[in-house]
Amino acid sequence: MTAPERLSAGAIAAAVNAGESNAVAVMEASLARIAAYDAVQPQVWISRAAPEALLAQARAIDTRVAAGEHLPLAGVPYAAKDNIDVAGMETTAACPAFAYTPEQSATVIERLEAAGAICIGKTNLDQFATGLVGTRSPYGAPRNASNLAYVSGGSSSGSAVAVAAGLVAFALGTDTAGSGRVPAAFNHLVGFKPTKGRWSTRGLVPACRSIDCITVFTDALADARLVDSVVAGFDAADPFSRQLADVPITGKRIGVPRPDQRVFFGDLQSEELYARALAVLGAQAELVEVDITPLLEAAQLLYGGPWVAERTAAVDPLLRANPDAIDPVVRSILEPGLAMSAVETWNGIYRLAGLARHAEALWESVDALAFPTTGTTYRIxxxxxxxIALNSNLGRYTNFVNLLDMAALAIPAGARGNGTGFGITLIGPAHSDLALVTMAETYLAAADLPPLPPLDNGDRMDTIKLAVVGAHLEGMPLHWQLTSRNARFVGAFSTAPTYRLYAMADSVPPKPALVHSPDGGEIALEVYELGLAEFGSFVAEVPPPLAIGTVTLSDGTSVKGFVAEPRALEGAEDITHLGGWRAYIGGL
Incomplete structure (x- = not known):
């Protein structure tokens, strides 16, 4: 396995325009990548254009460039989520019974093609763009590009994976509740969600028509800027289109949730990664803690208020005539909309108006918000x-954004130990899109993120890091329990200065007990990496009063490690002042 070799839209277009490459060669390389990745995840795609047709389009691009035409996206291969119309290609919205073949492409597709981009095909999605997980499709579930055991995120699942795996330079998604931000976070991508109406939604199968946004996944902020420069703009054929505007924000005051409102659903790694992101942002701007209760209430309206009925309206004929054609989970979300009354609808609209007033007041105290894109991730x-419940967890920090008319930009902020991505989202008032990109550039320049994890081609072994402090250290009597399980030595570290170490009484062989204590010190330890099965068998052999818990290291990260029950301290000697077990054993 190697890290994915991702494509750059800007670099491709520059090379083709300069005559240093050509669109045919770019297309041939992209087709080769796709063919190879089909062996790993064919479910990324619902349909693709024929290779001959794509090469013909590439030759036409080369002809235009040779004639002196400069094309902003010359020869750039891209993908489109299969709820966006591409002329001559079937649109399914991941529901075969709903499928149709449009004669005209969506406005965004027309603008991309005029700029020289070439649509490879249509990508998989949560059916009718209803979901944040990527598992609700009869065409299969696209999986996280870095760990196939985990969700890709949805609903724009296939589009995110296509970019993360280096199959195309960018891909269009959509975002009503977070569908263009959640998959970006999980797959280490940039997810640009423009202000409502900045990009035309003519030719989009609606989820909630009044708040839908077409979005883009890219590997770099520069490519998000480039695509926006091509597709943004008023479209008289779209009743929800708006005139372009750019609201400048300084980014000097960044709103973050109050500590008691930061929910990570037990995911300590996500919590740590968010803390690191805030440390970077805090060195660049003032962090202002804000009460996000009204935002969370607005988020609840999306699936617990009248906007459910707006989703229902988009598929009403099919839902009534052939409900079994709809994914059971998606159907369970849509059906309540059939019984929703006009009174409920207006009450929801009134409540949202009140919450929007609160959101508007936020911008008086902060320039932008910086939230976790999600609090955690999940296995398929x-x-x-x-x-339903786990999908809802993923929308905690995303569902309110479109309802409250905000712009948002999801950016990478690190990787969990399992390879899946963690991201933060910068959120600003309507029309602050380009200002958010500038803020993100400043953040990423200082964040010093680790290299991309390797692609999971089906040969990845999930591992767990384990800290040992005593008899399992190298050279100690129980170290063989690690070597016999092919544990990999990660390194020597110290705990955070909040632990005490005790030599337990009557323990054979001698063993220490590590106990969390605010008045403790740093304790030397070693970290090893084991496969999941090997870790499980190791834990099964840990005798009481010892146990395996979570240990915080001096750099703020957490790993699994030895902890102790209170009874371990009966008759034990406090050896914290020695700084570690080796020092104690050496003095015996």
Whole structure:
């Protein structure tokens, strides 16, 4: 496995325009990548254009460039989520019974093609763009590009994976509740969600027509800027289109949730990564803690208020005539809209108006918000067991944005130990789109993010890092329990200065007990990496009063490690002042 070799739209177009490359060569390379990745995840795609047709389009681009035409996206291969019309290609919205073949492309597709981009095909999605997980499709579930056991995020699942795996330079998604931000976070991508109406939605199968946005996934902020420069603009054929405007924001005051409102659903790694992101942002701007209760209430309206009925309206004929054609989970979300009254609708609209006033007042105290894109991620198997509840968790920090007419930009902020991406989202008032990109550039320049994790081509082994402090250290009597499980030595570290170490009484062989204590010190330890099965077998052999818990290291990260029950301290000697077990053993 190697890190994905991702494509740059700007670099491709520059090379083709300069005659240093040509669109045919770019297309041939992209087709080769796609063919190879089909062996890993064919479910990324619902349909693709024939290779001969794509090469013909590439030759036409080369002819235009040779004639002296400068094309902003010359020869750039891209993908479109399959709820966006591409003339001559079937639009399914991941529901075969709904499928149709449009004669005209969506406005955004027309603008991209005029700029020289070439649509490879239509990508998979949560059916009718209803979901944040990527598992609700009869065409299969696209999986996280860095760890196939985990969700890709949705609903724009296939589009995110196509970019993350280096198959295309960018891909269009959509975003009503977070569908263009959540998959970006999980797959280490930029997810640009423009202000409502900045990009035309003519030719989009609606989810909630009044708040839908077409979005883009890219590997770099520069490519998001480039695509926006091509497709943004008023469209008289779209009743929800708006005139372009750019609201400048300084980014000097950044709103963050109050500590008691930062929910990570037990995911300590996400919590740590968000803290690191805030440390970077805090060195660049003033962090202002804000009460996000009204935002969370607005988020609840999306699936607990009249906007459910707007989703229902988009598929009403099919839902009434052939409900079994709709994914059962999606159907369970849409059906309540059939019974929603006009009174409920207007009450919801009135409540949202009040919440919008609060949101507007936020911009008086902060320039932008910086939230976790999601608080956690999940395995495919976990989503199958609890599809509604876990999906809802993923929308905590995203569902309110479009309802409250905000711009948003999801950007990478690190990787969990399992390879999946963690991201933050910069959120600003309507029309602050380009200002958010500038803020993101400043953040990423200072964030010093690690290299991309390798692609998971089906040969990835999930591992867990384990801290040992005593008899399992190298050279100690129980170290063989690690080597026999092929544990990999990660390094020597110290705990945070909040632990005490005790030599337990009557322990054979001698063992220490590590106990969390605010008045403790740093304790030397070693970290090893084990496969999941090996870790499980190791834990099964840990004798009481010891146990495996979570240990915080001096750099703020957390790993699994030895902890102790209170009874371990009976008759034990406090050896914290020695700084570690080796020092104690050496003095015996």
């Amino acid at each position: 198997a976990e989503l199958a067991a609890a599809p």
